[in-house]
Each structure stands twice: as C-alpha cells, then as structure tokens.
Amino acid sequence: MNANTALMALGAANLDITDINIVNGLRQARLAGRMQVLAGSPTTILDVAHNPHSAEYLVAQLGRLYPETRFKVVIGMLHDKDIEETIRVLNPLTEHWYPASLSGPRAASADELCSHLESNETLTRYDSPVTAFDAAKADANPEDLILVVGSFHTVGEVLAHCGGTRS
Known part of the structure; x- marks a missing residue:
C-alpha cells in the first residue's frame, strides 16, 4: 500500500x-515484523499491528491468506494504545489468547490486556512475549498457527528469541 x-x-x-x-x-x-512468517513448525506470523486500523488490515490479510483459520494469539501492547478496540478487531482470529506484559514506562501488563478479553478469568498471564510465545508453541500442534501481535516491542522480543529466522 x-x-x-x-x-x-x-x-x-x-x-x-x-x-x-x-x-x-x-x-x-x-518491514521486519509486518506479516513476517518465521521458519519452523508450527507456522508463526509476526505483525506489529498496535492500533485498530493496523489490526483491521492484518485481519483482512490473514483472512485472505488463511481463510477460516483461528490463531493462538500472543499479544503484548503499550497502555497508551487503544487496547480495547484493537483486541475487539483481532478477536475473530483468536482460538486462544496469550496475553503478555511488556516492560518499560508505556508497557501494558498482562492483567491490563486481560481486562479487555472475554475469557479473562481463565487466561494465563505471561510476564513477557517470549514466555507467552513459548507457551503457545508448547500448546500448538504442527498444523496450528501462532500470531504474535500488538507492538514493535512484542514482535522484537520474539524475533530476537527465535534468531530472526524467516521462512
């Protein structure tokens, strides 16, 4: 575009x-972290979508590439973003949320993210995007899809953890 x-x-x-x-x-x-597919199994897609507009674009692209697919979604966001609306836009993609706390003065906690998620009572909260990603991978079957989303910080941490490998 x-x-x-x-x-x-x-x-x-x-x-x-x-x-x-x-x-x-x-x-x-x-652009690293924009619809970036990591090498390996399960398929993992990284996207820096961090507001409702970019989330809408992401949902449309994933709907085109992976029709009728639901993702295990690792999410970490900054608290000064529109968390509620961004999550609302992403929700149709979600099989299961993995909310992660970010670090720094603008970071949203996993608890803050969970306050906007429907199944917030039963969700595990993660202290970082890496621990959330590792949990999603452990829960995933080879045919599952994982989406890491919400911030350049979120995507950057997972990308560094994975060694920056693309498929």
Missing part, C-alpha cells in the same frame, strides 16, 4: 533512477 506513495515521491524527486531499479527495490522491500 505504501508503494504508491514511494513511487510518487520518486517521481517528484527528479532522481536518476531506472525503472528496473524501482521494480527491484519494490520486490526486495520488507
């Missing part, structure tokens, strides 16, 4: 860039 904006900026910049350079650049452009 941002490619159009980038192409308009290149056109306005009056730079000496060939069409081949542009095509190659667009093919190779990646």
Whole structure:
C-alpha cells in the first residue's frame, strides 16, 4: 500500500533512477515484523499491528491468506494504545489468547490486556512475549498457527528469541 506513495515521491524527486531499479527495490522491500512468517513448525506470523486500523488490515490479510483459520494469539501492547478496540478487531482470529506484559514506562501488563478479553478469568498471564510465545508453541500442534501481535516491542522480543529466522 505504501508503494504508491514511494513511487510518487520518486517521481517528484527528479532522481536518476531506472525503472528496473524501482521494480527491484519494490520486490526486495520488507518491514521486519509486518506479516513476517518465521521458519519452523508450527507456522508463526509476526505483525506489529498496535492500533485498530493496523489490526483491521492484518485481519483482512490473514483472512485472505488463511481463510477460516483461528490463531493462538500472543499479544503484548503499550497502555497508551487503544487496547480495547484493537483486541475487539483481532478477536475473530483468536482460538486462544496469550496475553503478555511488556516492560518499560508505556508497557501494558498482562492483567491490563486481560481486562479487555472475554475469557479473562481463565487466561494465563505471561510476564513477557517470549514466555507467552513459548507457551503457545508448547500448546500448538504442527498444523496450528501462532500470531504474535500488538507492538514493535512484542514482535522484537520474539524475533530476537527465535534468531530472526524467516521462512
């Protein structure tokens, strides 16, 4: 979606860039943590969606790629984001929530996340995205799908834990 904006900026910049350079650049452009699939089993998707708008985009993309699939969702968010609405948007994807506390002054706790989840009484709270992710993996069968979402912090911790491997 941002490619159009980038192409308009290149056109306005009056730079000496060939069409081949542009095509190659667009093919190779990646944002770590945006619909990033980790190597291994079960399939794990990382996405930095952290507000209702980005969550809507994520739900649409996952619906297209994995129709009628429900995910084990590892979520960690910052408390200054719209947690309630973001969770509401993500809820149709969810088979089971794995709420994780983040660290830092803007971090939401797992308890804060659970206050917005329907089954909050029975959910295990995790002290970090890594412990939540490890629990989701332990609970998963090889054919299951895990989604890690909610923040650059959440995705970054899990990505570092996994060694940054892509499929």
